[in-house]
Amino acid sequence: MMILLVSIFMFLSGVLVFSSKRKHLLLMLLSLEFIVLSLYMNMFLYLNVMTYDFLFSMIFLTMSVCEGALGLSVLVSMIRVHGNDYILTMNSLW
16 A cells, blocks of 8 residues: 555656756656656556556556656757757747
């Protein structure tokens, strides 16, 4: 029960950091990975309690790694083009 509360706290703190650090893309990506980690922990606990197969958790991990690699490539290309990771300097987004 305590690990479930820790996972919910991780999710809420990740959402709080994601919503408060809107200027830097790197901090937003890190908080998204933190949210994904907490969701994986919740899903793992749920599948463990219900005695289901863990195949879906492996698929979820694969998709989260692909999401992390895509976010990192966007960050690297943004730094190469603009010189920093400030989202507000990109006029095309807003």
